[in-house]
Amino acid sequence: MKLYVIGNGFDVHHGLDTRYTSFGLYLKNNYWETYELLLDYYGFADLDPDFPTTMSDPLWSEFETSMSLLDKDSVLEANMDAMPNYSSDDFRDRDRYTLEIEMERILGLLTTELYKAFKEFILAVQFPQFDHSRSVNIDRDAVYLTFNYTDTLSQYYAIPDKNVLFIHGKADEHIDELILGHGVDPESFKEKPAEPPSGLSDEDLERWMEYQSDQYDYSFERGKDAVNQYFSATFKGTDQIIKNNEDFFAKLGNIDEVYVLGHSLADVDLPYFKKLEQSVRPDAKWVVTFYDPDDEKVHGETLTGLGIANVAVVRMEQI
Numbered sequence: 001m002k003l004y005v006i007g008n009g010f011d012v013h014h015g016l017d018t019r020y021t022s023f024g025l026y027l028k029n030n031y032w033e034t035y036e037l038l039l040d041y042y043g044f045a046d047l048d049p050d051f052p053t054t055m056s057d058p059l060w061s062e063f064e065t066s067m068s069l070l071d072k073d074s075v076l077e078a079n080m081d082a083m084p085n086y087s088s089d090d091f092r093d094r095d096r097y098t099l100e101i102e103m104e105r106i107l108g109l110l111t112t113e114l115y116k117a118f119k120e121f122i123l124a125v126q127f128p129q130f131d132h133s134r135s136v137n138i139d140r141d142a143v144y145l146t147f148n149y150t151d152t153l154s155q156y157y158a159i160p161d162k163n164v165l166f167i168h169g170k171a172d173e174h175i176d177e178l179i180l181g182h183g184v185d186p187e188s189f190k191e192k193p194a195e196p197p198s199g200l201s202d203e204d205l206e207r208w209m210e211y212q213s214d215q216y217d218y219s220f221e222r223g224k225d226a227v228n229q230y231f232s233a234t235f236k237g238t239d240q241i242i243k244n245n246e247d248f249f250a251k252l253g254n255i256d257e258v259y260v261l262g263h264s265l266a267d268v269d270l271p272y273f274k275k276l277e278q279s280v281r282p283d284a285k286w287v288v289t290f291y292d293p294d295d296e297k298v299h300g301e302t303l304t305g306l307g308i309a310n311v312a313v314v315r316m317e318q319i
Helices: 008-013 020-030 032-042 063-069 072-078 093-123 152-157 202-215 218-233 238-244 246-250 267-279 293-305
Strands: 002-006 143-146 164-166 257-261 285-289 311-314
Touching (some): 020 032, 020 063, 020 093, 032 072, 032 093, 093 218, 238 246, 238 267, 246 267, 285 293, 293 311
Parallel strands (some): 002 143, 002 257, 143 164, 257 285, 285 311
C-alpha cells in the first residue's frame, strides 16, 4: 500500500504560485507595515523580481523556520521612545503601559495580520489549466498526507478528500487560521533570572540585590513580556498536531511504499517524518523528490538520519 506525502514543491511543479517569495510580494503590496517589520527585525531581503538575488533569499525560502528569527532586542530598542519619563510633570500612571501597548500592536501585525494575509494569499492562488506534460504518476487509491493548503490533488487528479489528511488545514473561507509557524520551543526564548555570583558575602549579596532592584523597570519588563508572547503565538506545535491526528498514523501499518513529493524536509516538519517512519512498515521503500541539485544529497541524508534505510532520491518527473 502506498502513502504520498505532498509538499509545496508539488503545487509549484503544477504551476501554482505558492512560493513563500510570492507571499512576501503579496505582503509588500498589501500589508506594507508587516512586510517592513520582517525586513527590519528578521533580516529578510526586500523582494524585487527585477533582482533575482533577492528572490532566492534563504529566509524567504524557509519562511516558517525564519519566523523564529525575530530580534526582540532590536524591536525593544527601536521603540524606547515609548518608555515613560517618570520625572516629567506630564507623567501619568497610564504612561507605564505605552511600551507594552506598542509591543502588542507590533505583535498583532506579526501574528494576526500575517496569518490573515497568508490565508488571503492562499485563497487567491489560481489553478492554471492542467498541463499533462507535468502530470505525476500517482495512485488515486493511495493514502495522502499533504502539508499544502490547496486542493491540488482533487483539482488535477480527482483524489477524494477522504483519502487526504490536510495536516496544516485546508484553505477555506470558513477556516479562521491555517497552521503556519516555527518549531523552536518558546521557552528557549525566555531569559533566565539573574543569579548572584557565588561566594558573595552577606554585605556584597545585599549590594547585588539592590543593584538588580535599581535596574528593574516595570514598563520595560511589561514591554519585553509582550514581545516574548510572539514566539508562543507563532510556534507550530508539531507534537500536539501529531497527537490530534493519531488515528491517521495508526492506520499506516501496512504502508510499504512512501513517496515524498515536493517537500523541503525543513527542520520544523521533521517530527512528522519521524512519526511516519515509526508508523509505516520497517522495510518500506521511501522515494523523495528534489528540485535544487544541492538538495539531492541532503534529502537522502535527512531521511537516513531519521532511521530510514531504503531511500531513493529522484526528480518529480521520474515518479
